[in-house]
Amino acid sequence: MAASAAAKVHEVREITRIERIGAHSHIRGLGLDDSLGPRHVSQGMVGQLSARKATGIIHAMIKEGKIAGRAVLLAGQPGTGKTATAMGLAQSLGQDTPFTSMAGSEIYSLEMSKTEALTQAIRKSIGVRIKEETEIIEGEVVEVQVDRPATGVGAKVGKLTLKTTEMETIYDLGNKMIDSLIKEKVQAGDVITIDKATGKINRLGRSFTRARDYDATGSQTRFVQCPEGELQKRKEVVHTVSLHEVDVINSRTQGFLALFSGDTGEIKSEIREQINAKVAEWREEGKAEIVPGVLFIDEVHMLDIESFSFLNRALEDEMAPIVIMATNRGITRIRGTSYISPHGIPLDLLDRTIIILTLPYEEKELKEILKIRCEEEDCEMADDALTVLTRIALETSLRYAIQLITTASLVCRKRKGTEVSIEDVKRVYSLFLDQHRSTQFLKEYQDDFMFSESPDQVPSTQPMDVA
Numbered sequence: 001m002a003a004s005a006a007a008k009v010h011e012v013r014e015i016t017r018i019e020r021i022g023a024h025s026h027i028r029g030l031g032l033d034d035s036l037g038p039r040h041v042s043q044g045m046v047g048q049l050s051a052r053k054a055t056g057i058i059h060a061m062i063k064e065g066k067i068a069g070r071a072v073l074l075a076g077q078p079g080t081g082k083t084a085t086a087m088g089l090a091q092s093l094g095q096d097t098p099f100t101s102m103a104g105s106e107i108y109s110l111e112m113s114k115t116e117a118l119t120q121a122i123r124k125s126i127g128v129r130i131k132e133e134t135e136i137i138e139g140e141v142v143e144v145q146v147d148r149p150a151t152g153v154g155a156k157v158g159k160l161t162l163k164t165t166e167m168e169t170i171y172d173l174g175n176k177m178i179d180s181l182i183k184e185k186v187q188a189g190d191v192i193t194i195d196k197a198t199g200k201i202n203r204l205g206r207s208f209t210r211a212r213d214y215d216a217t218g219s220q221t222r223f224v225q226c227p228e229g230e231l232q233k234r235k236e237v238v239h240t241v242s243l244h245e246v247d248v249i250n251s252r253t254q255g256f257l258a259l260f261s262g263d264t265g266e267i268k269s270e271i272r273e274q275i276n277a278k279v280a281e282w283r284e285e286g287k288a289e290i291v292p293g294v295l296f297i298d299e300v301h302m303l304d305i306e307s308f309s310f311l312n313r314a315l316e317d318e319m320a321p322i323v324i325m326a327t328n329r330g331i332t333r334i335r336g337t338s339y340i341s342p343h344g345i346p347l348d349l350l351d352r353t354i355i356i357l358t359l360p361y362e363e364k365e366l367k368e369i370l371k372i373r374c375e376e377e378d379c380e381m382a383d384d385a386l387t388v389l390t391r392i393a394l395e396t397s398l399r400y401a402i403q404l405i406t407t408a409s410l411v412c413r414k415r416k417g418t419e420v421s422i423e424d425v426k427r428v429y430s431l432f433l434d435q436h437r438s439t440q441f442l443k444e445y446q447d448d449f450m451f452s453e454s455p456d457q458v459p460s461t462q463p464m465d466v467a
C-alpha cells in the first residue's frame with residue numbers, strides 16, 4: 001500500500017508548479033549559508049535577516065527529526081514576508097519532509113467538521129518512512145539455454161549464465177523461470193535483475209559491450225553498463241508517505257482512488273487508530289520511522305477557539321508535526337469568544353509557541369524584491385522607473401507595488417515599448433488605486449454610495465485580511 005502512495009507529489013510543490021508566476025514563485029529557499037547565516041540576497045529572498053536566520057534554526061530542528069509538537073508563530077505587518085519565509089522553508093526542506101500549507105479559513109468547509117479538517121492537515125504533515133530490503137540478482141546475460149524434453153511434453157529445463165565485471169555463474173532454471181524469461185524476451189547481452197523473493201525479472205537494458213549490434217536492436221534500445229561486484233545484492237528501497245495517505249488508502253469507503261480525486265471526506269476514527277497501531281508495530285520492528293513534517297497555517301487568527309484548543313491538544317500527541325503559524329494581527333479578539341489576546345491566539349497556545357517577528361522593509365530591500373519580481377514576471381524595467389516603483393512600495397504597500405509590475409509592463413507593450421518607463425508606472429499608478437487612496441475617495445464621496453455608514457465607521461488605513 002505504501003508504494004502506490006509514494007508517487008504522490010507534495011502539496012506545496014504542486015501548487016508552486018501550477019502558479020508559475022504566483023506571488024511567491026521567485027522564492028527557492030531560505031537563502032542561508034552552511035552555518036545558517038542569511039545571505040543578503042539569495043534564492044529569491046531579500047533582507048529580513050533575523051527572521052530568516054531563526055527560520056533556518058527551525059529548519060535544522062526539523063531536519064534532525066527528533067522533535068515534534070512545537071509551535072512557531074511568524075508575526076508581523078502585512079507584506080513583511082511571513083508567507084514568503086514559510087514557502088522558503090518548504091523549498092529548502094526538500095522532497096522528503098512533508099510540508100502542508102493551509103489558510104486558517106480553510107477549516108470552515110461544508111464537507112467536513114473543523115476538527116476533521118485539522119486532523120487531516122496534521123496527518124498530512126507526518127511522514128512514515130518505510131524501509132524494505134529485497135535480495136536481487138543483477139547481471140548481464142551471457143547465455144540462456146533451454147532444453148525441451150524429446151517427447152515434447154513435460155517440464156522444460158534450462159540454464160541461465162549471468163556475469164558481472166568480476167564473476168560469472170550458471171543458474172539452473174525451473175519451468176516458471178523459463179516462462180518469464182521467454183515472456184520478457186530476455187536474450188544474451190541484456191542486463192537484468194531478478195527479485196529473489198518473487199522471481200520477477202526486470203530488464204534494465206542492453207550491455208554496452210553489445211553496442212555494436214546496434215543496427216539489429218533498433219533505436220529504442222537503452223544501453224547500460226555491465227554490473228560490477230557480486231551477482232547477488234541486497235537492495236534497500238525507501239518510500240515516504242504521509243499518515244493521511246495511509247489513512248485514505250485503508251479506509252474502505254474511499255480506496256486509493258480518493259488520493260487522485262482529492263475528495264476524501266471524513267475518515268473514521270477507528271481507521272486512524274488501526275493505522276497508528278500498525279505504524280507503531282512497524283517502528284518496533286525497525287521497518288518504518290516517523291518523519292515529523294511541518295503544518296503551516298497562514299492567517300491563523302481565522303481559527304476559532306475550538307480549533308485552537310484542538311490544535312493545542314494535538315501538539316501533545318507523540319506523532320505531532322511542527323506547527324508554523326503566521327498572523328498579521330495585534331492584540332485582538334479570539335474568534336468565537338469575547339476574549340482579547342495577543343495575535344488573537346489563546347494564551348495557552350501562545351505559551352508553547354516561539355515567536356519570530358518580521359519587520360517592515362527598508363527602501364533598499366523593497367527595491368531588491370521588486371527587481372526580483374520584475375525578472376520573475378519577465379518585465380524589463382528602466383532603473384529610474386524601478387526607483388519610482390520602490391517609492392510607491394514605501395508609501396503604499398509592497399503588494400500594491402508588485403501588482404503594478406505586470407500592469408505597467410502591459411501599458412508599455414501597448415505603446416510598443418521594450419522597457420517600462422517612469423511614465424508607464426505613473427500611468428498605472430493613476431489607473432489603479434491603492435487601498436489608502438481608495439479609502440480617501442470613499443470618505444469624500446461616501447454619500448453617493450449605497451449602504452454607507454457614518455464617516456468614522458469607514459475603516460482607517462488598518463489593513464484587512466491579506467493572504
Ligand SMILES: Nc1ncnc2c1ncn2[C@@H]1O[C@H](COP(=O)(O)OP(=O)(O)O)[C@@H](O)[C@H]1O
Binds near residue numbers: 077328466467
Ligand atoms: N524577504 C523577501 N524576499 C523576497 N520576496 C519577498 C520577501 N518578503 C516578501 N516578499 C514578497 O512580497 C510579497 C508580500 O509578502 P508576503 O510573504 O505575502 O507577506 P505577508 O505574508 O507577511 O503578508 C510576496 O510576493 C512575497 O513573495
Ligand SMILES: [Mg+2]
Binds near residue numbers: 082083
Ligand atoms: Mg501572508
